């Protein structure tokens with residue numbers, strides 16, 4: 001094999017963190033949440049883990065999780081900065 | 082997934098994590114059957130709410146680590162990230178626009194000659210499939226290449242700014258059809274079907290478990306297989322990013338997009354489309370959910386409505402005939 005073959009390395013956050021540009025963040029109300037997992041199913045970024053915690057370093061704030069939550073347990077709150 | 086939701090109590094749940102609820106869908110697959118491994122690592126460079134990213138998550142979960150992706154130029158070649166990093170946790174071969182299926186043929190032949198069963202998957206946009214990659218696609222299917230070709234269809238050339246493609250529907254606004262497209266969507270599925278592949282299917286990002294199941298099925302088959310996934314695109318179709326799943330569901334519920342699979346020529350309409358082919362929701366709800374159909378000429382809308390009706394009839398009739406065989 002050629003020595004200097006240009007290959008990229010699989011990396012979490014390969015396109016940086018989203019915190020600096022995201023305008024809304026999902027906030028879960030644990031009282032309303034019934035742990036159905038719909039939000040994690042539909043998150044395009046896999047930013048919700050199996051314990052249903054949102055990884056705000058990599059969440060893009062698209063709002064899909066809030067729209068798809070059958071319990072309306074997620075609100076999209078504007079980022080303050 | 083328009084079916085009934087049921088929550089299984091943790092007492093009978095065979096799954097270890099009590100927080101992770103188990104919902105059985107009409108697709109017959111539970112969320113707990115989906116591998117937890119992610120092969121699209123967090124934070125791609127895709128737009129917020131990109132359904133192509135969502136599709137790829139489930140496609141790679143279905144395929145697993147023994148997979149090589151072949152990708153022509155498309156949004157996903159950007160989504161994968163820039164050198165020296167990548168969001169993709171499987172090898173990706175980036176190839177010129179016209180050549181994805183030809184490249185996959187070579188890769189498949191070399192793996193098979195080594196006796197390896199590695200999944201070879203082309204993941205291409207609609208432009209790279211119905212327009213520019215069509216001859217390579219036809220060649221690979223004619224040669225019987227052992228691979229899976231997935232076309233994710235955002236119905237335009239997304240990466241370069243939403244120019245119309247052969248897959249853009251009639252009447253849709255794109256940057257090159259500012260008054261609405263005057264030609265009908267090309268029927269790529271019929272073109273592929275003419276090659277008589279052992280397995281082909283349609284899917285939609287709003288039904289990820291259905292997609293997962295179809296990818297698994299396709300990969301079990303030897304020979305060329307094809308999956309055509311509708312992938313709603315927030316900036317391109319002009320809807321808010323939180324509506325990605327809703328727009329996909331509307332496409333299916335209105336019959337604008339029908340979910341089906343054809344195994345060795347036998348057609349079966351998939352569960353999420355069963356209700357829609359019997360009683361489709363009004364197409365107007367699909368139009369009004371997106372900016373790209375804003376101000377659509379009523380005559381064009383009527384043409385689309387007729388097209389949808391004809392399409393539904395065609396699939397229902399083919400399924401009936403499939404049963405008779």
Ligand SMILES: Cc1ncc(C[n+]2csc(CCOP(=O)(O)OP(=O)(O)O)c2C)c(N)n1
Nearest residue numbers: 154155156178206207208209237238239240
């Ligand atoms: C031969 C060639 N022509 C044009 C381009 C520019 N180009 C790169 S991606 C792209 C659009 C691809 O559209 P599609 O296949 O639908 O994928 P999408 O971007 O929508 O995901 C174009 C035109 C190219 N890379 N190579």
Ligand code: SF4
Nearest residue numbers: 043059060062063065
């Ligand atoms: S807002 Fe979007 S990216 Fe963030 S957790 Fe919800 S679905 Fe995922």
Ligand code: SF4
Nearest residue numbers: 033034036037039069
């Ligand atoms: S979709 Fe809503 S109810 Fe279900 S797990 Fe997520 S936050 Fe909880």
Ligand code: SF4
Nearest residue numbers: 127128131156239314
């Ligand atoms: S333009 Fe559309 S398909 Fe392309 S990355 Fe953005 S949302 Fe995804």
Ligand SMILES: [Mg+2]
Nearest residue numbers: 206207237239
């Ligand atoms: Mg496209």
